[in-house]
Amino acid sequence: MITPKILKEIESIVGKDDLLTEKEDRICYSYDATNLKFLPEAIIFPQNTEEISRILKIANREKIPVFPRGAGSGFSGGSLPVNGGVVLATSKMDRILELDEENLTVDVEPGVVTEKLQKFVEAKGLFYPPDPASLKFSTIGGNIAECSGGPRALKYGVTRDYVLGLEIVLPTGEIMSTGAKTAKSVVGYDLTRLMVGSEGTLGIITKATLRLIPLPEEKNTLLVLFKKIEAAALAVTNIIKSRVIPSTLEFMDKDSIKCVEDYSGMGLSDNVDALLLIEVDGGKELVENQAETIKKICLDNGAKEVRIAGDKREVKKLWQLRRSISPALAKLKPNKINEDIVVPRSKIPDAIIGIRRIAGKYNLTNANFGHAGDGNIHVNIMIDKSLKDELNRAEEAVKEIFELVISLGGTISGEHGIGTTKMPYIGMELSQLAIDIMKKIKHALDPKGILNPGKIFPQ
């Protein structure tokens, strides 16, 4: 429990305006995209690394739990104050510090919104590829803490592939730098990689040096409809086998297609079991050739129809279709259990057929879509949480789906992280030895267990 005396001490560091304790303010920081709610005792808005260091020294001394928070768009409960304590919001540390056009790097503070960074570098002909669908509001700090991916991961990789170095405040308040502003750096253990994806449990990211690449000149988008999901999966495998790596290769199953049909009015759902939304990028000639190659492979593999976007307006319309899935699903039931499993891409049909079987067994509404190129499927189980029986059935189904995924050689989370929601399942995928080593790392960096406690594994 945080005392008025400690709050005064924190106020002396950040000032009155950057410390919120009123209940209505605390409610605003009590939830994330999981819809779970935990009320913090206070919210602190530090403006620089030094302030964070001083706050963590107090928290460490007084054993106050601290929960870093970017935009609160996480899907695994990572930023939620499950054990009381304070939320440390990075929204006032949102400056793009330095663009280095000679070395193709950019230094940023953690609260920079992903899309703001992308637009900033794109205006200079440069490219920061990681593109979580939440990019309009998610922060770079949250992206690094979760190692976020997105549709472009197939060709361009995920957040970890673009982080060269970090400035971190450790739970003890000490300030540490990792990595270097160079393409190569192998001095000691790779602490940058350790921090990327650590879900805010090992330190608070206060600065990041990110790698940039040249912006591709052109892109083109194809929409491909299939009567059978197996044909769609075969087309995906054969596209990659032909050495064409699309920048995105998204897929929707028939239940997701039905949901977006009202929005799109594009006449998609008639006799369609799956669709692929494929984008290629690069030089003009290359893009045209690749689009034609993909069209041929899809038709050879049983596609019912291939539409190539003729202009930017059509590209926008096709992507609108993909982005409208989440709001469209909300029409089915008030709540969504959203898992982000990954299987080897050749196993996508087995995974989808298995997931549909499990959903049927528990009488649940289910729709699946995702990043077919890297086998990352967003499994959505639509429920009404107020119906206890339906919630229990959904939880049973999730466990069986995870068992299926692991039996197919996959992983239970591709990009959303473990947080609190997947904590009960981590032992299904990791050995006890691996979990024990992770716990030792956590203890070495955070001996009093104050930073994001109650996350990833039972402490």
Ligand SMILES: Cc1cc2nc3c(=O)[nH]c(=O)nc-3n(C[C@H](O)[C@H](O)[C@H](O)COP(=O)(O)OP(=O)(O)OC[C@H]3O[C@@H](n4cnc5c(N)ncnc54)[C@H](O)[C@@H]3O)c2cc1C
């Ligand atoms: C509509 C929607 C679409 C999404 N699409 C995708 C997608 O395509 N791909 C994907 O990967 N994710 C996706 N997500 C999930 C989410 O947006 C990402 O995990 C994102 O990276 C979280 O960023 P955030 O700033 O909101 O972080 P938060 O939710 O605030 O925090 C996430 C975690 O990071 C920690 N954290 C935040 N900032 C810091 C920091 N500075 N230092 C240390 N730890 C920190 C928090 O403690 C927490 O554990 C989506 C979410 C929504 C709501």
